[in-house]
């Protein structure tokens with residue numbers, strides 16, 4: 001059995017995908033990788049298919065019809081993982097903003113006490129390299145905002161570098177998760193927090209991508225700003241769906 005499954009959502013990551021997969025497979029850990037691609041026009045999925053010949057037992061690919069957001073890509077990946085027997089399920093970006101070597105640190109935190117281990121940019125100051133000031137302010141500001149509205153004591157609630165123990169994903173109603181952009185990351189942590197799971201932050205350095213482009217847009221920002229308040233209200237008035 002593998003040590004865990006690393007889910008990598010992709011949209012137009014042709015410049016990164018092969019290198020990131022090989023870097024994960026070069027780690028000492030026996031991780032499997034699942035790429036959830038949204039039919040990227042740049043041929044990301046075809047690149048993964050070609051690599052599957054080299055790693056037939058470790059590399060998996062799910063291709064969806066069209067670009068449908070990072071959140072639903074992860075939900076698709078989580079369901080895929082739960083239909084198999086992975087005990088540790090990771091989220092990681094394709095673009096090397098998360099260092100694959102840190103997967104082992106997240107894994108270790110979950111092997112010890114954590115139910116959810118979050119690769120945190122803000123646990124100890126601001127550990128972000130080469131991000132535009134606008135993105136740092138937005139992301140850091142969002143963290144304060146989320147803390148105030150939700151009461152959740154997580155320094156980096158929008159972090160997309162996470163390890164979940166299987167039981168957490170089994171006990172969250174994945175069909176009820178609403179957010180599709182980066183706010184998805186907040187919602188998943190909030191749902192785990194409400195269920196009393198232990199969320200531990202592991203300090204990481206986040207380095208902005210060198211190749212390809214961020215998929216950040218104004219709809220993603222709006223979803224986070226208004227959605228977090230709506231989510232808090234729903235958690236009070238519609239407790240059952242949480």
Ligand SMILES: Nc1nc2c(ncn2[C@@H]2O[C@H](COP(=O)(O)OP(=O)(O)O[C@H]3O[C@H](CO)[C@@H](O)[C@H](O)[C@@H]3O)[C@@H](O)[C@H]2O)c(=O)[nH]1
Nearest residue numbers: 009010011038068069070073093094158160182214215216
């Ligand atoms: N399948 C799929 N993948 C997507 C989509 N949108 C983005 N992705 C993939 O999701 C990963 C992260 O997307 P980026 O666009 O690179 O994110 P970012 O701007 O660098 O944002 C980072 O910070 C956010 C806010 O703190 C994080 O929430 C996010 O995870 C990421 O770490 C990449 O692998 C990207 O290809 C989508 O609609 N569909």
